[in-house]
Amino acid sequence: MKTVPCARPGCADQIFIPDHPGPGRPRKWCSDACRRRAFEERRAAEAGAIAVRVVMVEPALDDHVAAVLSSPAACRRVLRQIGDWSAAGKLLDAKWSSVADELARLRRPEAPRPPDRLR
Numbered sequence: 001m002k003t004v005p006c007a008r009p010g011c012a013d014q015i016f017i018p019d020h021p022g023p024g025r026p027r028k029w030c031s032d033a034c035r036r037r038a039f040e041e042r043r044a045a046e047a048g049a050i051a052v053r054v055v056m057v058e059p060a061l062d063d064h065v066a067a068v069l070s071s072p073a074a075c076r077r078v079l080r081q082i083g084d085w086s087a088a089g090k091l092l093d094a095k096w097s098s099v100a101d102e103l104a105r106l107r108r109p110e111a112p113r114p115p116d117r118l119r
């Protein structure tokens with residue numbers, strides 16, 4: 001038995017071809033759904049449409065942080081917002097206690113920084 005790639009562009013699936021195939025046309029598609037989709041895509045392309053699939057990808061938290069840290073304006077806005085939240089008492093909420101701790105540390109620069117495992 002060997003495998004060949006599915007004939008639909010963009011499909012990464014493989015088709016298993018038996019060593020002694022039976023009568024009829026050899027398989028081109030990995031599934032009936034793929035065959036139908038290939039037909040629809042071919043028809044859309046012939047009609048002049050451009051097939052586009054939009055995939056929404058949420059950036060990772062590290063990407064958000066890196067974006068903020070690369071911009072003085074973004075850093076200023078974050079710091080200002082945290083200051084406003086602190087003044088309004090929002091940081092008293094347990095959810096924000098680590099932020100309140102970090103803010104207190106920043107206000108007392110002589111205080112030692114907590115070990116990384118506690119942050």
Ligand SMILES: [Zn+2]
Binds near residue numbers: 034
């Ligand atoms: Zn396929």
